[in-house]
Amino acid sequence: MDNTIKSEKYIQDRVNEQIHWYSTMSKRNQRMYKLLKTIEIVFAALIPFLVTFVSSGFSSIKVIVGILGISITIISSLLALYRFQENWLEFRTTAESLKREKFLFLARVNIYNSDNALPLFVQRVEDLMSKENTRWLHNMTKKAYESKSSCKEQ
Template sequence: MSVEEYINGRLTEQINWYDKKSMQAKKRYMIFQTIEIISASLIPIVNGLVTESAQIRIIISILGSIVVICGSLARLGKFHENWLHYRQTCELLKHEKYLFLTSTTPYEEQSFQLLVERVESIISSENVNWSQLATEKREEMISR
């Protein structure tokens, strides 16, 4: 495999994948957090209107349920953790790419082999992190 094939095929593809996944996880995290914050902030407002009304009690119950559901789904999906992990991996891969392309330490001699070793190590460690997160999710679901 040539340097260009590796950089364009493997490295750039991985950077794009981690970037996309990071943005998706961030978007999901922000949506759940926004819904949770709005619902939680509406509870005291609605409660202050009329406490004797059955409709108000139903609305408060629904809002409370939305808060619990959004918080639980965000934790279950680990969107915040995934967002941060994917973004970190994406930035590490970009860093390696630009160090290599500019022949900066440790790539002063354009060591393609070193680039491959470092990039694959980053990807491999991310795969190990993903495996651990998946195992934690599975154990969390079993314990419920």
Template structure:
């Protein structure tokens, strides 16, 4: 696409709004997963001592206790492996920072109050997106099996 130039409106809609929506959606999804897994962990952990107190009268009480322990381990492992909390916070931060930059630009507020406002805006927005992508790639490398980098 040699010679293709986006104007302000195109950039705001096709690039910035698209990125804000993506980060917002991913943040909400990661928050939902993190909180759901934590609730399952908490409920399972709370049930274990209750069943243990009545283990003689609860059929298969020891099996249920063991199964709940497995559920807790799986939930904790999934939360840790997929980094739901970290992703939730990182995506939310990026989303809100992009929104902040958008509102500064749309109101001609410093640093977007000069002749080069649009160029500065695009540069800052793209740097924010690039920084988040770099952090994401680093976290993926840290998740490689056996702690090895991919």
């Protein structure tokens, strides 16, 4: 029984699948970051404008300004908690790095111009994904620790 992995199968089943996953997650995080950041900016810009109407007798303006302020705080907290911008950039970087390795391997350039190309390719691809997973776990652990610390302080 031949246990060696075939390059086409590895590229199709592992590399292309991971490139697709990282690209999809990058796009999703980019959309969420830009959406929340845009709302945050618009709400922040509305507050000084609306404050000018407070002295004009519009009592509901105070409530609206308060709601906008609370909304900005919530959005800012969500951006910090879920790290949409950081995830977008990290996932995009990993997807592009995987694409680069794939094309270098397929073109048999540099280090992939040898009989040992496939094992080296597999090792480098798996290392890229492992490093990204380690970064993600570190960031999630750090976020959980910071969240617990801030709860204890209150």
